[in-house]
Amino acid sequence: MNPRPTVDFSPFAEYSREEWAGLRADTPMPLSDAELEGLSGLIERVSADEVVEIYLPLSRLLNLYVEGAQTLHRASVEFLRKPQNKMPFVIGLAGSVAVGKSTTARVLQALLSRWPSHPKVDLVPTDGFLYPNRVLEEKGLLNRKGFPESYDLSSLLTFLADVKSGRSKVRAPVYSHLIYDLLPYQAIEIERPDIVIVEGLNVLQPAKKLPSDGEAIPFVSDFFDFSVFIDAEEELIESWYMERFMRLRQTAFRDPASYFHRYADISDEEARQTGLSIWREINLVNLRENVLPTRQRADLILTKGADHAVETVALRKL
Template sequence: MKMGTMENLTPFMTFNRDEWAELRQSYPMEVTAEEIERLKGVNDVLNMQEIADIYLPLTRLINLHAIASQELYRSRYVFLHKQERKVPYIIGIAGSVAVGKSTIARVLHTLLSRFDHHPKVDLVTTDGFLYPNAELERRGIMNKKGFPESYDVHALLTFLTELKSGKSTVEAPVYSHLTYDIVPEEKQVVNQPDIVIIEGINVLQPPKKTSEDFGEQVYVSDYFDFSIFVDAEEENILHWYVERFKTLRKTAFRNPASYFRKYADLNDQEAYETAKGIWERINRKNLHENILPTRHRADLILRKGAHHLVSDIKMRKV
């Protein structure tokens, strides 16, 4: 086999930014500059051009997939002689801390809500399915918050099962980034949406099998109809993480209720060293052990360049 033919074995088609932008066709721009400011995260980069070149073609693609999926569901219920139930199209978004997942999730939520076929779109983050801090402390894994073992996977799977079974109202726990903990008694209510976006760092990870596993294993990504991985060079993600930490030190960390209030008075050098230390001890390890290995399980990979803008796209071949 010639080495050149190995390129044909990839399950992905690759598009550069210009090639992808052409796929927008006539889909109209319906986002204002004010909305863009509200959608982007701390130190993230988002502008009209990025919406037009990257996210309008992407939402057009997802719209086509969602419509086809709805038709398939209808046909299947007819085949099974069963009454049709409204089942949402579920999109999973994965990627490292600080890579911009939340901004992308909010953009897709906004744009997809404007299609006639699926106007009701909900966004749920898996942060709400983290164990409460007290439970993490009890288990001795507070320093592994964000690792797969820090999530109540059973609760998350139950939530997704109820969604895909067509249950009319489903509830998800709520997480506060201010207190760095689950908010007791508060729930996010999801009521018969057309689309649900599930955003979280480890949502594409398969279950870890052992020699004793002989039965069926189910994991979060089994419920996804479409999945996206947000990718970037590690040195860029580290830079974004540190810069975000330094910005939060001057804003959210100054709130007396903030879990991170102790970092608010650090000078620039201390903030840099603290953020880099947290990255090295926790986030880098999680990235390499749990997040990056799931990248090629996605249907679409958005690759970001140094300026937080998408440089190229890999789309799984159908």
């Protein structure tokens, strides 16, 4: 095996929290305390400081990217001399289970929709493109839910192609974390958005093997105009996963309709062992094998420390 080449170069410019916060400039804080509470996750409360120091600078940067893309699209339409559908700006958001992707996605959606040039921002979790449980059972993949092979990749790629081509109405399936399966009669309807945020575990993953004949093979990330990876040490993510698992025992798991209802009444020690087993045998394996290797493909990496606070930001150099 050839040794990995070493090059004294990084494609990223790294910023401390303080340096990044300074890039906010005069961007106003548009979210109230009540809105922040509504955007918070089960174990991750969105603080005003986190929005001001991390997400407002990011929303300002993304606004520049979106407005630049809109200007380029208008110029291209004029150059080609034919009508073109509205072209949405697509943001991919990746990272481990329990790292805070959904919370970050909601915060970005709320902030980006406040900018006047792109008020319509839609959010699509890729959980909806998981195969239904019955299909996963048939394929022997139920215990590998969240791994790349558990997704209906063709449907996800078709959805993204339709969105990026400017189709007026596009529908995405809906996943329920309560029943741990798809909701067959529900859909997210995307109608001429300015921005679409696509959030999921493996959205930055390339194909395992490129075709030898050189034919086109689309990646999910081919449809992204900008991508974000949320990172943290494994030990921190494990602690967040376990905190969420134990909290769910007191909330969602108590619903008889919950797929995990059986965990609501076991002892705390049994619950801890069960949660750790699920994390270490499924989610940690997926993180190491599939999610973490895609980190360097992102345009921006948010690295979290304790309490879900972002400590450093790495932005891909232009």
